[in-house]
Amino acid sequence: MEQSWKPKRGDQIVRRPRQSELAPIEIPVVRQRINRGFISSPITPIAVFALLILVGTVLLLLPVATTSGQSADIRDALFTATSAVTVTGLIVVDTASYWSLTGQAILLCLIFLGGLGMITSAVVLYSIFLGKRTVTLSDSIQFSRSMGALRPRGTIRKLARNIVLVTIVIQVVGFLAILGNEVATGVDRALTDTIWNSLFHTVSAFNNSGFDIHQNDAPQIFGAYGYISTGIMTLLIICGSIGYFTLSDIKNNKLRTSRWSLNTKLILSTSAILTILGTLTLLGGEYNNPDTLAPMQFHEKITSSVFNSVSGRTAGFETFEFANLEQHTSLWYILLMFIGGASGSTAGGIKVTTVAILIAAVITSLTNRSHIVAFKREIPSSSVNLALSVSLLSLAAVAISALILTILGSSTVNNPDSAPFLSILFDAVSAYSTNGLSSGGLEHVGRWGELVVIITMFVGRLGPLTLALVLFRREPNELYRYPSEEVTIG
Numbered sequence: 001m002e003q004s005w006k007p008k009r010g011d012q013i014v015r016r017p018r019q020s021e022l023a024p025i026e027i028p029v030v031r032q033r034i035n036r037g038f039i040s041s042p043i044t045p046i047a048v049f050a051l052l053i054l055v056g057t058v059l060l061l062l063p064v065a066t067t068s069g070q071s072a073d074i075r076d077a078l079f080t081a082t083s084a085v086t087v088t089g090l091i092v093v094d095t096a097s098y099w100s101l102t103g104q105a106i107l108l109c110l111i112f113l114g115g116l117g118m119i120t121s122a123v124v125l126y127s128i129f130l131g132k133r134t135v136t137l138s139d140s141i142q143f144s145r146s147m148g149a150l151r152p153r154g155t156i157r158k159l160a161r162n163i164v165l166v167t168i169v170i171q172v173v174g175f176l177a178i179l180g181n182e183v184a185t186g187v188d189r190a191l192t193d194t195i196w197n198s199l200f201h202t203v204s205a206f207n208n209s210g211f212d213i214h215q216n217d218a219p220q221i222f223g224a225y226g227y228i229s230t231g232i233m234t235l236l237i238i239c240g241s242i243g244y245f246t247l248s249d250i251k252n253n254k255l256r257t258s259r260w261s262l263n264t265k266l267i268l269s270t271s272a273i274l275t276i277l278g279t280l281t282l283l284g285g286e287y288n289n290p291d292t293l294a295p296m297q298f299h300e301k302i303t304s305s306v307f308n309s310v311s312g313r314t315a316g317f318e319t320f321e322f323a324n325l326e327q328h329t330s331l332w333y334i335l336l337m338f339i340g341g342a343s344g345s346t347a348g349g350i351k352v353t354t355v356a357i358l359i360a361a362v363i364t365s366l367t368n369r370s371h372i373v374a375f376k377r378e379i380p381s382s383s384v385n386l387a388l389s390v391s392l393l394s395l396a397a398v399a400i401s402a403l404i405l406t407i408l409g410s411s412t413v414n415n416p417d418s419a420p421f422l423s424i425l426f427d428a429v430s431a432y433s434t435n436g437l438s439s440g441g442l443e444h445v446g447r448w449g450e451l452v453v454i455i456t457m458f459v460g461r462l463g464p465l466t467l468a469l470v471l472f473r474r475e476p477n478e479l480y481r482y483p484s485e486e487v488t489i490g
Contacts, residue, residue, distance in 0.1 A: 046462055049085060049114075053458075056081030056110045065103035072098075075447060082454045084110035086461035087346055089210025089316040089436020090427075092450060096213045101196070104213055108203055114461075115207025115240065115346040116167060163244050167206070174236045175202040181228045205236040207346045210316025210436035227303065233317070234310050241314040241341035242267055262377045263353065267342040270352040274336060278309030281332045291324035314340055314347035316436025323440040327422060330439060334426055337433040338398070348434030348460055350394050357387040394432065397463060401456040402428040408452070409444040427453070432460035 060077040063069050076093050083090050084107045093099075099107065179198040189197070197213060204211045239247065246264050253259040260268075282305040286292040293301045304319045311317040313336040325333070340349015356374065361384050364372045372379040405424045423441030430437045431453045442453060 049458070049462060052085045052110065052113055053078070053081050056085055056106065059106045060099075060103060062102075065100060065106060066098060067100045067103075075450060079450055079454055080107070081110060082457050083436070084209065084211065085114040086434050086457045087111055087114045087207050087209040087348075088431060088434040088457045088461075089204075090431060090438060090442070090453065090457070091211075092442075095211055104196075104200060107211060108200055111207050111209045111211060112203055115203075115209065116164065162248075166244055166247065170236070170239055171202055171206050174206060174232060175199050177232045178202055178229050181226070181232070185226055185228075201233065202236060205233040205315060205317070206240040208237060208240050208315040208341065208348075208434075209346075210311075212317065230303070230307055234307055237310055237315045237317075238271075241310075241345050241347040242271060243342040243345035245344055246342060262375055262379075263343075265375045266353050266356040270356045271342070274313060274339065274352065275306070275309050278313060278332070278336055279305045281329060282308055285326050285329040285332075289324065289326060292320045309336075312336060312435075312437060314345075314349070314435065316430070318437065322426075322437050323423070325439070330422055330426055333437070334429050337429050337435045337437065338394070340433050340435070348432075350390050354387045354390055357383055358391065361387075394460075394463065397456070397459055398425075398429055398432050401432060401452060404452050405441065405445050405449050408446060408449040409441065428456060431456040432463075434461050 057074070057078045059065065060081055061071050061074060063071050066072050072093075079090075079092050080099075082088075095104070095107070175198055178201070179195060182194050182198055183191075200211070200213050203209075246267050249261055249264040257265070282293070283301065286294075286305075287301065288294050293304065296304060307317075308319055312322070312333050322330075322333070338349055339355050340351055341347025343351045343353055357372070357379055360372050360374045360379060372381075372384060402421075402425045405428055406421060409424055420441070423439040424445075425441075426437070426439035427441040429435075430439075434457060442449065445452070
């Protein structure tokens with residue numbers, strides 16, 4: 001058997017490759033268009049809300065929309081439409097006396113659509129006008145997260161349909177309850193006016209808009225309605241401010257709190273604490289104020305404080321002029337308005353879950369723990385980062401708006417009497433949080449200031465949700481990490 005050749009040390013070997021080995025390898029590539037999803041685009045909610053505001057402005061410009069029969073000023077129409085769509089409630093003209101029944105009906109529709117939320121409205125409008133029959137998984141995930149759900153539940157159309165159905169049912173029940181109480185107490189107005197007032201304020205209360213059509217007795221909502229109707233409105237405000245998914249969780253699990261999700265527990269516990277603190281702050285700070293609680297009896301002070309604590313954080317209804325609050329009370333309500341309601345609700349603000357997560361993070365840091373925990377559940381770092389981002393960007397937006405309004409409200413620009421900074425800050429936070437309460441600061445900023453407020457309301461309604469859509473758009477694909485290094489803090 002012939003022995004095979006083996007190379008020795010020093011031998012030079014030249015290998016000539018076969019022609020087949022040099023031939024290029026062809027890999028077929030199929031070009032596919034990537035569907036990024038309709039809802040996952042942050043442009044979508046902006047476009048939908050801008051379209052609703054534009055349509056609302058055009059409708060309010062119609063002569064039939066005003067009591068005078070003349071076309072409204074375009075700036076007033078734009079401001080009112082923006083306030084209605086963003087469910088803010090800030091006004092530049094009196095709703096009851098300036099807008100006719102037709103104009104009020106237009107506002108009612110804008111409030112209803114705005115209260116459904118930008119994503120729900122986008123889904124409904126997209127389905128109606130474009131006839132889209134399928135949605136991507138990205139759509140379902142983005143829609144669920146934006147509305148406060150931690151995971152997709154069924155199809156996006158089913159979810160949108162359920163949200164619309166639940167909101168309509170709650171508002172119908174609230175309307176019948178208020179109407180029944182109004183008729184039973186024998187209010188001094190025509191039946192048609194009673195029906196319209198009950199319907200309008202039911203929708204306004206549930207959607208946390210704060211629009212009021214009580215003529216002559218506004219803002220004394222408490223006195224205009226009575227105790228029962230005020231209590232019903234309080235419940236409507238609470239239902240609207242905690243969101244659909246919280247209501248659904250309570251409905252499915254009843255009072256078995258151990259089965260509630262962490263999201264529901266954080267929303268309810270934080271909202272309850274804020275309501276109690278707001279009530280005590282009003283009682284303590286305004287008890288002897290002759291312009292607020294002092295003229296009321298003790299039980300009226302209690303009831304009014306509870307109502308204003310709930311409404312002052314999200315809805316914007318009031319039982320007395322908030323411009324007459326003591327300064328320390330105004331500061332507290334600035335904080336309450338900035339926090340707002342729950343994610344996926346009709347309320348604005350940075351949301352109660354955001355504050356709860358930040359407080360949990362602070363407690364974790366003070367106790368020298370390594371993980372953020374709430375209700376025996378660990379909160380992921382991504383949620384903490386999102387909470388920090390929303391809070392800091394919202395603070396920046398409010399600061400910029402307040403700065404511009406302060407400049408416009410100075411004596412050297414518009415009025416001989418400069419606007420108090422606290423009033424300007426109060427109204428800027430109210431606009432960004434889509435609350436609607438006013439401390440009188442907008443009276444000094446002029447028409448350019450109203451434009452700033454319009455932008456602030458629009459950004460406040462869109463900002464946190466759009467930011468969430470952007471941050472949750474896709475999971476990060478990090479191929480490497482840098483070395484870590486400690487930095488000094490404090």
